[in-house]
Amino acid sequence: MESLDRELEQGELELPADPVHLNMGPSHPAMHGTVRIVLELSGEIVTKADVQIGYLHRGFEKMCERGTWAQVFPYVDRLNYVSPMLNNVGYALAVEKLCGLVVPERCQWYRMALGELARIADHLTCTGAMAMELGATTPYLWFIKAREMIWDILEEETGARLTHSFGRIGGMASPPSPDFAALCGAALPRILETVEEGEKLLLRNRIFLDRLQGVGVISGADAVSLGWTGPCLRATGVAYDIRKAHPYLKYDEVDFDVPVGHAGDTLDRFLVRLGEIRQSKRIIEQSLLRMPTEGPVNCDDPRMVLPEKGEVYTTIEATIRHFKLIMEGSKVPMGEVYSYTEAGNGELGFYLVSDGTGTPYRVRVRPPCFQVVGGLSRLIEGRLLSDIVPTFGSLNMIGGECDH
Amino acid sequence: MPTFKLDGRSIPFEAGDTIIKAAWRHGIEIPHYCWHPGLSAPANCRMCLVEILPNPGQRPITLDVLAWNDASHEYTTTQKPKLQPACRTAVTEGLDVLSDSSEHVRKARRDVQEFLLLNHPVDCPICDQSGECKLQDYWLEHGQFKKRMRDEPVHKPKAVEFGETIVYDGERCVMCTRCVRFMAEVAKDPVLDMRERGNLNEIVVAPGRRLDGHYTFMTEHVCPVGALTTKDFRFKARVWFLRSASVVCQGCATGCNAYLDYDPRHNKAYRHRPRDNARVNDFWMCDEGMLTYKEAHEGRVLGARLRGVEIPVAQALDQVRALFGGVSSSAVAIVLSAEHSLEDNWALHELGTKLLGTEGVFFAARPEGYEDDILIHRDKNSNTRGVRSVAPEAKPVGELVGHVESGRVTHVISLGSTALVVRDILARATWLSLAAHEGVLPELATVVIPVTSWAEHSGTYVNSRGLRQVSDKALEPQGESKAAWKVIGSVAAALGHDASWRSLRAVRSELLGIDEGGATRPPSSSAIDEGGATRPPSSSPEGVPL
Numbered sequence: 001m002e003s004l005d006r007e008l009e010q011g012e013l014e015l016p017a018d019p020v021h022l023n024m025g026p027s028h029p030a031m032h033g034t035v036r037i038v039l040e041l042s043g044e045i046v047t048k049a050d051v052q053i054g055y056l057h058r059g060f061e062k063m064c065e066r067g068t069w070a071q072v073f074p075y076v077d078r079l080n081y082v083s084p085m086l087n088n089v090g091y092a093l094a095v096e097k098l099c100g101l102v103v104p105e106r107c108q109w110y111r112m113a114l115g116e117l118a119r120i121a122d123h124l125t126c127t128g129a130m131a132m133e134l135g136a137t138t139p140y141l142w143f144i145k146a147r148e149m150i151w152d153i154l155e156e157e158t159g160a161r162l163t164h165s166f167g168r169i170g171g172m173a174s175p176p177s178p179d180f181a182a183l184c185g186a187a188l189p190r191i192l193e194t195v196e197e198g199e200k201l202l203l204r205n206r207i208f209l210d211r212l213q214g215v216g217v218i219s220g221a222d223a224v225s226l227g228w229t230g231p232c233l234r235a236t237g238v239a240y241d242i243r244k245a246h247p248y249l250k251y252d253e254v255d256f257d258v259p260v261g262h263a264g265d266t267l268d269r270f271l272v273r274l275g276e277i278r279q280s281k282r283i284i285e286q287s288l289l290r291m292p293t294e295g296p297v298n299c300d301d302p303r304m305v306l307p308e309k310g311e312v313y314t315t316i317e318a319t320i321r322h323f324k325l326i327m328e329g330s331k332v333p334m335g336e337v338y339s340y341t342e343a344g345n346g347e348l349g350f351y352l353v354s355d356g357t358g359t360p361y362r363v364r365v366r367p368p369c370f371q372v373v374g375g376l377s378r379l380i381e382g383r384l385l386s387d388i389v390p391t392f393g394s395l396n397m398i399g400g401e402c403d404h
Numbered sequence: 405m406p407t408f409k410l411d412g413r414s415i416p417f418e419a420g421d422t423i424i425k426a427a428w429r430h431g432i433e434i435p436h437y438c439w440h441p442g443l444s445a446p447a448n449c450r451m452c453l454v455e456i457l458p459n460p461g462q463r464p465i466t467l468d469v470l471a472w473n474d475a476s477h478e479y480t481t482t483q484k485p486k487l488q489p490a491c492r493t494a495v496t497e498g499l500d501v502l503s504d505s506s507e508h509v510r511k512a513r514r515d516v517q518e519f520l521l522l523n524h525p526v527d528c529p530i531c532d533q534s535g536e537c538k539l540q541d542y543w544l545e546h547g548q549f550k551k552r553m554r555d556e557p558v559h560k561p562k563a564v565e566f567g568e569t570i571v572y573d574g575e576r577c578v579m580c581t582r583c584v585r586f587m588a589e590v591a592k593d594p595v596l597d598m599r600e601r602g603n604l605n606e607i608v609v610a611p612g613r614r615l616d617g618h619y620t621f622m623t624e625h626v627c628p629v630g631a632l633t634t635k636d637f638r639f640k641a642r643v644w645f646l647r648s649a650s651v652v653c654q655g656c657a658t659g660c661n662a663y664l665d666y667d668p669r670h671n672k673a674y675r676h677r678p679r680d681n682a683r684v685n686d687f688w689m690c691d692e693g694m695l696t697y698k699e700a701h702e703g704r705v706l707g708a709r710l711r712g713v714e715i716p717v718a719q720a721l722d723q724v725r726a727l728f729g730g731v732s733s734s735a736v737a738i739v740l741s742a743e744h745s746l747e748d749n750w751a752l753h754e755l756g757t758k759l760l761g762t763e764g765v766f767f768a769a770r771p772e773g774y775e776d777d778i779l780i781h782r783d784k785n786s787n788t789r790g791v792r793s794v795a796p797e798a799k800p801v802g803e804l805v806g807h808v809e810s811g812r813v814t815h816v817i818s819l820g821s822t823a824l825v826v827r828d829i830l831a832r833a834t835w836l837s838l839a840a841h842e843g844v845l846p847e848l849a850t851v852v853i854p855v856t857s858w859a860e861h862s863g864t865y866v867n868s869r870g871l872r873q874v875s876d877k878a879l880e881p882q883g884e885s886k887a888a889w890k891v892i893g894s895v896a897a898a899l900g901h902d903a904s905w906r907s908l909r910a911v912r913s914e915l916l917g918i919d920e921g922g923a924t925r926p927p928s929s930s931a932i933d934e935g936g937a938t939r940p941p942s943s944s945p946e947g948v949p950l
Contacts, residue, residue, distance in 0.1 A: 302548045315551035316524045320543045323528045327535050327644040 056399030064363035068329025077163040079401035083122035088167030094339035094350035109291035116280040122344030130393030142198035171298025212267035216391030227371035230346020236264035329358025367401035423490035438580035439491035453487035523557040533630030535643035567615035577631035583623035649878030655693035657783035659867030660685035700859035706883025737764030741820025742785035745863025748888035768823035790866035855888035
């Protein structure tokens with residue numbers, strides 16, 4: 001072995017002129033998800049970034065083609081696993097659109113309330129994790145504390161904290177629990193309080209602001225041309241929200257605002273999400289007020305909706321109905337449909353094709369963050385290496401829905 | 405062809421057709437329980453009621469019915485058309501029939517369905533019919549009502565043994581009498597009948613008798629609900645997990661068309677079901693044939709053997725090379741098998757006569773047995789005529805004994821497992837047996853190489869009437885077995901010959917006298933049905949005989 005203290009002639013030492021290649025991810029503590037970015041660095045400046053996704057690809061769309069239509073729900077839970085309820089509702093609405101079903105009013109309000117709870121959880125996770133990736137662990141814990149309150153409510157309603165599989169074609173798995181409104185009423189103010197506390201730790205912090213402001217800037221026109229939707233698009237000033245532009249469920253009957261940014265930078269994306277948390281709270285409160293306490297949650301269509309369990313055990317008619325739906329699945333009319341809802345990250349679209357059988361012929365997902373991640377390289381090229389972490393964090397890539 | 409109108413659609417019919425039969429032939433199902441295309445029509449289930457519009461100028465046949473009037477809170481008399489059973493009403497030219505499009509018909513079906521389920525037990529979870537039950541299908545298609553009766557349902561005998569094969573459940577029975585009529589009309593043994601009236605109705609076996617004979621399984625097959633179940637299939641599988649392959653029954657030379665139902669998750673066959681074919685078996689199969697599905701698993705040869713010791717197939721082929729290499733062609737004989745498909749026999753015949761140059765061609769077969777004038781043939785082999793067409797010169801394997809005894813034949817390659825032969829003498833020859841099942845031939849053989857049974861590969865069989873029928877692959881090959889024609893190709897390679905057949909398509913095109921360009925030559929044997937000989941077997945999706 002060469003001795004380490006070998007005398008070097010300083011004049012001979014040359015710094016490499018070639019750019020340095022750096023591999024960031026796929027498994028990296030500061031990466032917001034399982035993704036790999038191959039970077040070309042000149043000093044600390046990113047000259048080229050090659051974003052490589054697909055590490056969470058499970059063949060979800062193909063898997064949907066072997067079960068029944070109802071058996072897709074557990075798969076959509078695992079798309080954006082931070083807000084599975086929104087995916088459940090989005091898929092249910094798509095199948096119902098194909099079947100021409102409209103769920104009872106009580107269910108529509110219930111779906112909205114649950115969906116907005118999930119949206120708050122989604123935004124809390126994204127903003128909290130982004131702060132944590134910048135070293136601010138305390139606000140993250142604050143936000144996660146608030147998320148726990150939501151998860152407690154969802155656990156009370158669905159029995160599961162994360163992957164609920166709670167949606168059904170033509171309704172929901174069960175009606176709202178008697179305490180649902182009371183639970184939400186108690187939790188929402190506390191959640192907002194916690195969020196505000198967490199915010200105070202961040203938005204008065206010069207270092208935090210400096211790392212966000214003017215970083216990862218994109219113009220509204222560019223964002224639209226990339227197909228961006230959701231909070232990332234709204235941060236550029238484009239007030240496009242599917243809940244307003246193409247209302248579904250009862251969104252046209254509730255009063256809420258669409259928070260927008262103006263600079264399209266990382267800070268705006270951060271603030272838009274925090275603004276949406278407050279709007280979601282408003283929607284939930286209005287939904288709970290207007291949701292009937294009595295009445296059916298599910299459609300009464302024996303071809304689509306399972307019968308009451310008590311009747312299944314005691315009458316042959318309900319047993320037959322149960323068996324037909326479980327053995328063969330709901331027969332969705334032949335045809336195709338594209339249905340889209342506003343999920344945590346933007347437009348979550350389902351393109352479904354049915355050949356008239358109980359099994360989907362094709363389930364195609366338009367995951368919102370696929371398009372958003374498509375714009376990542378242009379946000380970080382020319383910026384410092386350290387800017388990748390907040391920029392990428394603010395895009396909220398969720399591998400489960402992006403990789404398909 | 406004359407036509408009539410069903411729901412506004414013009415449907416052709418043949419003279420003597422009933423409405424339901426003409427529609428059925430046209431692929432339209434009018435819901436029914438008691439009607440079966442192969443049986444007489446008693447019109448007792450009332451599920452197939454249709455509305456027949458009166459001829460122009462004619463008064464419609466109507467009934468006075470009482471209907472509840474919500475406004476006046478009393479029953480008032482109204483009229484509705486008199487519905488007719490589609491299974492008993494003959495079609496006439498221009499008849500205008502309403503089925504799905506008539507509100508009265510839809511209501512009648514719903515009401516009939518509600519009556520049928522009135523006393524039905526909550527048995528779907530434990531009923532073998534569940535998944536292929538007409539009560540389930542029609543409830544969703546024509547019922548969709550909820551239970552209105554709150555009384556205790558009528559209870560009837562359950563799990564009544566009708567015989568060695570069939571169990572009866574009175575509570576599930578809808579009294580369609582298909583089983584009664586099948587036994588009387590097709591099996592010619594009127595051993596079943598009906599007892600009592602109304603909701604005490606039940607099916608009974610004639611006093612002093614058991615439900616036996618050769619066609620008991622068919623009573624279960626014609627049962628539209630779960631009232632009759634076979635002891636063989638009872639509680640064995642759930643039908644929605646099963647997949648069906650169109651196969652040809654291997655029980656005898658009739659070659660009944662069947663479905664082999666198997667579970668792809670466990671690669672296991674569970675039952676045979678008859679597949680309709682008016683040219684062979686109509687709608688029926690015999691008990692023995694229904695049970696041949698078991699041969700997909702029972703008594704199988706799954707590994708190669710050298711003098712009774714298990715060895716890998718590759719080693720067995722090495723042994724074949726060592727034992728058969730350099731033997732003069734006159735000392736080699738081949739034994740074809742009437743139990744195996746045309747493809748398998750053709751490959752062995754090709755190996756023996758073309759590549760090895762032998763003139764000793766024999767064939768083995770199962771012994772003859774019971775026969776009747778319904779379906780069962782005395783020849784218990786599925787492909788006797790096929791072997792004859794591949795090798796018209798083949799002699800019965802019994803004649804091989806003399807050749808072996810005199811030492812003229814010292815090496816034999818055989819296909820199949822069963823043969824009525826003198827074992828001790830044949831065992832003197834060096835014997836390569838390609839067998840799917842255990843039997844005389846693999847027992848006396850020096851080297852045994854496993855091949856697949858009919859259930860694990862697609863094969864062509866010629867039945868006693870000369871119909872070529874293709875049996876599809878159901879299961880994946882078990883153990884180390886491969887299709888015999890493939891194994892024979894490997895044997896040829898081991899002996900230093902180049903087998904011309906590489907794929908099933910190649911074998912079949914040779915078999916059918918069709919070369920790769922698609923030009924046709926006359927079939928090699930006149931025994932084969934002329935009509936289908938120019939069509940490749942794979943082009944018949946339903947396995948309809950060619």
